[in-house]
Amino acid sequence: MRFLLVDRIVRMEPGISIEAEKTLPASEELFHDHFPGFPVVPGVLLTEMMAQAAGKCLNAQRLPRGAAMLVEIRNAKFRGWVRPDETIRLHAKVDRDQPAFAVVSTHAEVGGRKMCSAELMFAFKPIAEFAPDYRDEVLESFLAQTSQTGGST
Numbered sequence: 001m002r003f004l005l006v007d008r009i010v011r012m013e014p015g016i017s018i019e020a021e022k023t024l025p026a027s028e029e030l031f032h033d034h035f036p037g038f039p040v041v042p043g044v045l046l047t048e049m050m051a052q053a054a055g056k057c058l059n060a061q062r063l064p065r066g067a068a069m070l071v072e073i074r075n076a077k078f079r080g081w082v083r084p085d086e087t088i089r090l091h092a093k094v095d096r097d098q099p100a101f102a103v104v105s106t107h108a109e110v111g112g113r114k115m116c117s118a119e120l121m122f123a124f125k126p127i128a129e130f131a132p133d134y135r136d137e138v139l140e141s142f143l144a145q146t147s148q149t150g151g152s153t
Contacts, residue, residue, distance in 0.1 A: 046116045
């Protein structure tokens, strides 16, 4: 399994909010063990999906402070089971954005029903400290698309 947990960005206002999607197919190996006979997406992966979406929203600002890195999970709540092949809609709203940190309210929905939520805190790591070939393909694809259409969508 690759740890890229956002398939696509649906809409975004950089530094403000994002809506994104992820679908984990039933063929993913993790569903053999979590849980046998009742496969569900692990809560830790749902949290990581929300964090990756929120990070993309923060990183889209292209500020010199660097890339958003999750440092704290607050008030995580899980309200239902997310099953294989369900499309998970990820939502994030930036509540506080400072040079050294950001706080983001997030939630994940399936079929319009809120399945989990968390408040996430991010710090920033200078891009120069990443591998030289580091790229966020999902974010870059979305930004390229919106630059062709003339704005965020």
